[in-house]
Amino acid sequence: MSEPDAGFSEKPSADTGTKGHRQRLRERFRKTGENSLADYELLEFLLFSALPRQDTKPIAKALLKRFGSFSAALSAPRPRLKEIKGLSDNSIDTLHAIHAAIARFHTAELRERELLDSWSKVMDYLQARMAMSEVEQFRVLFLDKKNGLIADELQQTGTVDHTPVYPREVVRRALEHGATAIILVHNHPSGDPTPSRADIQMTRQLVDIAKPLGIEIHDHIIVGLRSQVSFKGLQLI
Structure with a gap:
């Protein structure tokens, strides 16, 4: 029996698995839009760029468990976000920047219409x-x-x-x-x-x-x- 190739592994590495999961999530988002993603999936998607080599699913689920909702996770104070295992300063910056963008978007919308009708x-x-x-x-x-x-x-x-x-x-x-x-x-x-x-x-x-x-x-x-x-x-x- 020949010796197995030292560079071969029957199981994909954790990094390969993470890349595959990210690609599948991206493809689903492109094909069917944000409504096809659960709150935790959208949160992990948002954290991809800030945590390029990390599995963001457990972090996203921990955020929702701790803060109770998608919007609350984005707007939570930095000291409380730092309590979530795996969140870096860069990833917290990403969440807060997204929250700021949402707030600015809402402000622009409100300026374009009568507030009492909205x-x-x-x-x-x-x-x-x-x-x-x-x-x-x-x-x-x-x-x-x-x-x-x-x-x-x-x-x-x-x-x-x-x-x-x-x-x-x-x-x-x-x-x-x-x-x-x-x-x-x-x-x-x-x-x-x-x-x-x-x-x-x-x-x-x-x-x-x-x-x-x-x-x-x-x-x-x-x-x-x-x-x-x-x-x-x-x-x-």
């Missing part, structure tokens, strides 16, 4: 922007006479449960933008979007200051981990 898109945008922040953020959407978006500004950031808000500063910025209406937004890092007494008091103070100047507060949205609350919907405005 409420689901507004909510999707805010959820993507703010849901995973580990500190409170307070932002303002400034609108023109046709309820088109003039600007989206992050006004303040705070601690895990408090953000200092200065109503007169918000109104001053609205006047500088020539805005006739604004939408207030902040997040609750606890995940529960229920308004606090301080949230309600601050909102009413802003309404009182803005109204005499011809600026309407359309709504105040609180973003939780997986849901949002509208002050208008709760009849608090």
